[in-house]
Amino acid sequence: MAIIPHDETMEPMSTPSDDLPATIESEPELAAAQTRWSELAEQVDAAREAYHGGDSLLMADAQYDELIHELRALEERFPQLRTPKSPTVQVGAPISSDFERVTHPERMLSLDDVFSLDEVRAWYQRMERELGAEPAVVAEVKIDGLAVDLIYDDGVLTRAATRGDGREGENVTANVKTIAGLPHTLPAPYPARVEIRGEVYFPSEKFAELKAAQEAAKEKVYVNARNAAAGSLRQKNPADTAARPLAFLAHGLGVWDATKTAPAPITQMGFIEQLRAWQIPTSDAARLAHSIDEVIEMIAYHGEHRHDLAHEIDGIVVKVNDIAAQRELGATSRTPRWACAYKYPPEEVTTRLLDIQVNVGRTGRVTPFGVMDPVFVAGSTVSLATLHNRDEVARKGVLIGDLIVLRKAGDVIPEIVAPVVDVRDGSEVAFVMPSTCPSCGTELAPAKEGDVDLRCPNRKDCPAQVTGRVEHVGTRGALDIEGLGEEAAIALTQPEAKRPEVIAALADGATVEDEFRRQLRIDLPEDAPAAERLAAAEALLPAPAEPALVNEGGLFALDVDDLRDVFVWRKAKPSAPILGELPETAGKVAELIAAAGEAPTPVGEDEIWVRYPYFSKQRTAVRQRSRGGVKYYFAERLPIEPNAAGTELIAGLNRAKSKELWRVLVALSIRHVGPTAARALAQRFGSLEAIEAASIEQLADVEGVGRIIAESVAAWFEVDWHREIVAAWRAAGVQLADDRDESTEQTLAGLTVVVTGSLQGYTRDEAKEAILARGGKAAGSVSKKTSVVIVGENAGSKETKARELGVPILTEDGFERLLAEGEAALS
Known part of the structure; x- marks a missing residue:
């Protein structure tokens, strides 16, 4: 899924058919x-x-x-x-709120991926047909890194940005400037402005060292070098980025504002040579090829030596060398026609399938997954792999206990390919899909007849679904709330999620530490019946904690007091009891603390299960005192203060209350409503109240929504507890409507406007918003129903289509008149 940036032109795109019967x-x-x-x-x-x-x-x-x-x-x-x-x-992804949003001078596009040599040959033959001659091409290794965009103004590095959604990215200039070997100024001659695309990567050898250090320190371990690069570049403090050995390789050109002394390059290889003259790092593997055979030779070579380079690769990129030919060939809405990316086959290993378990998602979908002997493949250690659904388990024919072929597809997520049947010994057992939800016990069923997926219908109260929805509220595509990730969602909704594991550990003779820092161990002989040991372990633990949230409705009403008593179980090093004289103000907690005997001390245990406050600082003192020859233990609960997690969550929730309506819509977990449909609905209706009041026909009429999504939205609002969530959010101060300037004259009412190419005064989104604000319809493709097409630089095939259909065409100056005068500007 790695994406490489290129210039933009657009082609006609089918719209939701207005002509359908x-x-x-x-x-x-x-x-x-x-x-x-x-x-x-x-x-x-x-x-x-x-x-x-x-x-x-x-x-x-x-x-x-x-x-x-x-x-x-x-x-x-x-x-x-x-x-x-x-x-x-679409290209890229929504922009993080951690960094300033910036607009790329030219949109950063994707590449067409091909997976066979025949497809590479077919692409090359197509280039030959369209250009009328066998083209020279540049073949480059496809770097598995983080795409970034550098801008040099008058030879000075003024901005660096991540890809983002292709149009806008995150401003990471300060962090990029810490990358060794990347010049901050260019030697003359240089153009007035040059936009250079490339990849930030984490060197493979250095990543192995980082991973070993993270594992030794028991910190979060990056799963591969690409994630290490992304995490390192997005550090809020540039000094933290500087501490990581990031590197950069350039490969693409965006804008080049030529001067007399610095004319634009005419070939891709000439551009690479200019980069090298400026001492901007480029890949030494880039090669100019004059035939398809030379391209195939390079693909074969790096397929055998893909791990010999300083960075990870997942394929070979092939580009037409002549830049004028690139412009002639143009691009689709998301990919250039003059380039393709051959992706290497995934790597495979064998390992043992220890178990098949199931996971319940936020929509109730129950997904089987394999638990395997950990194995290193394609740059990371793998122990879990999805099996999608029960039919997929049956189709693959895998049994629990099988030796399996595991493929790390695309170097990202592992896939169980097939069992090695010849080595079965008869001990393997078939997987049986549960008939009831493992989280709440409700009987599972497909959402509708014919579905292969089983779902838990207990949408309201299933703990796993509640947790998933609460976590979803905080995701970047929804309300983007700092501090509301998976662990925080579990703490708020299922604080006792690990309790069964804690009880099992106690029953097995392990030591457990409670929130008073008491170290607990059952006092039963080893040969006591398992049921007796489990009962004793359960009785020894504090009473189960009630969750702070029963669903997402109460999320925005949370305050410090609500978070104070959120305790969860985790593995940690045992504490040493705090001993000393009992202050007169301290209270005796006889009903909670053992009255006699020394507190047990774990022997030979590096980590034990510990109950700790997730959102607060540990403020409990445990003290010991002897009376009448008997040792008593006392716990003193000191004033509790929020820790970093609690402070971050409360601040994040408060910020989220004023975010855009489309984010609220996504956060509500309405089935089929993602950012695209949510933006369209928010733009059309302006408030959640108006969306709820709209008919299915009115909802379906919104471009990008359609009947399926409209029915899903309408059905969601018919559920009582869904409306209760909305009411709770409203009462907590969540903004459920976008601010609109009602004074804007609706000059474009009834007009369908298409914008293509780059405008000087507007980004693509700004142009669309200007059209919508004046009552117009901002379309993405040209048809007979299009009222006018606005053309900027590199307008491409949409302008051609408009001329063929006789649709009026305006430049950017004409667009300004159109916004002011409406249809009169077309006469």
Whole structure:
């Protein structure tokens, strides 16, 4: 799923078909396709956000590629499914709120991925046909790093930004300037402005050292070098980034404002040579090839030597060398036609499948996953792999206990490929999908007839779903709340999630430490019955804690007092009891603390289960005193203060209350409503109240929404406890409407406007907002229904299409008149 930036031109895109017959929605085949499309789009958007939005991972490159290809196949068969917001035409991911948002001078595009040498040959032959001659191409290794965009103004590095969503990225200039070997100034001659694209990477050898150090310190371990690069570059303090051995390699050109002394390069290889003259790091592996055979030779060589380089690679990028030819070939809405990326086959290993367990997601979907002997593959140690659903387990034919072939698809998420049947010894057992939810005990069932996925229908009260929804509220694609991640969501909704493991450890003879720093151990002989030991362990522990949240409704009403008594179980080093004279003000906690005997001290245990306050500082003192020859233990609860996690969460919740309406819509976990549909709904209706009051037909009429999403939105608001969540958020001060300037004259009412190419005074989003604010429809493709097309630099095929259809065309100056005068500007 790695994406490489290139220049932008646009091609016509199918819109949600306004020409479909009214009966088309009732056709079973299309309805099934729409449902599958929505599911795939949601998964792809989530994967893209995880990949580009931080240092986390969600799915494999290969799995992502399969989903995208399935989406494209659906859209080719049913063009009405494709919209300008479809994942198949999007690049990058939503922007983090941690850094300033900046606009790229030229949009950073993706690449068409190919997976066979035949596809590479087919692409090369297509270039030859379109250009009328066998093209020279530049073949480069596909660096598995973090895409960044550098801008040098008058030879000075003035800005560096991450890819973001392709149009806007995060300003990481201060951090990028700490990368060794990257010049801050260019030697003359240089253009007035040059925009250089490349990859920040974490050297493979240094990553191995970092990983070993993190494991030794029992810190969070980055799963691969790409994540280490992303996490290191996004440090809030540039000094922390400087402490990491990041490196940079340039490979792409965006803007080049030529001067007499610095004319624009005419070839890709000439651009690379200019970069080297400026001492900007480039890959030594870049090669000029004059035939497809030379390209295939390079692919074969690096396939055998992919781990010999200083950085990770996942393929070979091939680009037409002549830059004028690149412009002639143009681009689609998301990829240049003059380049492709060959991706190497995933790496495979064998390991033992120890168990198959299930996970319950926020939508109730129950997903089997394999638990394996940890194995190192494609740069990281793997112990878990998804099996998707029960049909997939049956299709693969895997049994618990099998030796399996594991593929680290796309160097990201592992895939169980197949069992090694010949080595079975008869001890293997078949997986049985549970009939009830492992989280709440509710009987599982498909959402509708024919679904392969089983779901827990207890949407309101299933602990796993509640936790998933609370966590989802804080994600970047929703309300982007600092401090509300997976662990915090578990602490708020399932503080006793680890209690069964704690009881089992106690029953097995381990020591446990409670919040008073008492070290507890059951006093039973080793041969006591298991049931007796488990009962004794349960009785020894404090009473189970009630969750701070029963669902997401109470999230924004949380305060410091609510967080004070949130205790969770975790593995940690045991504490030494605090002993000393009991102050007169301290209270005796006889009902909680053992009255006699020494407090047990763990023997030979580096870590034990400890009950600790998740959002507060540990403020309990345990003291010992002897009376009448008997030792008593006393606990004194001192004033509790929020810790960093508590302070961050409360501040994040307060900031989130005033965020945009579309983020609130995503945060509500309405099925099928991701950022794309949420933005469209928020723009059209302006408030949650208006969305709730809208009919299915009104919702479906919104571009980018359609019938399936409209029905899902309407059905969501029909549920009582959903409306209670909205009411609770409203009462807590969450902003449920966007501020709108009602004084803006609706000059574009009834007009459909398409903007293509780069405008000097507007980003693409700003132009769209200007159109929508004046009552117009901002479309993504040109058709007979288009009222006017606004063309900027590199307008591409949309301008051609407009001329073919006789649609009026305006420049940016004309766009200003259009905004002010409306249809009169077209005469």
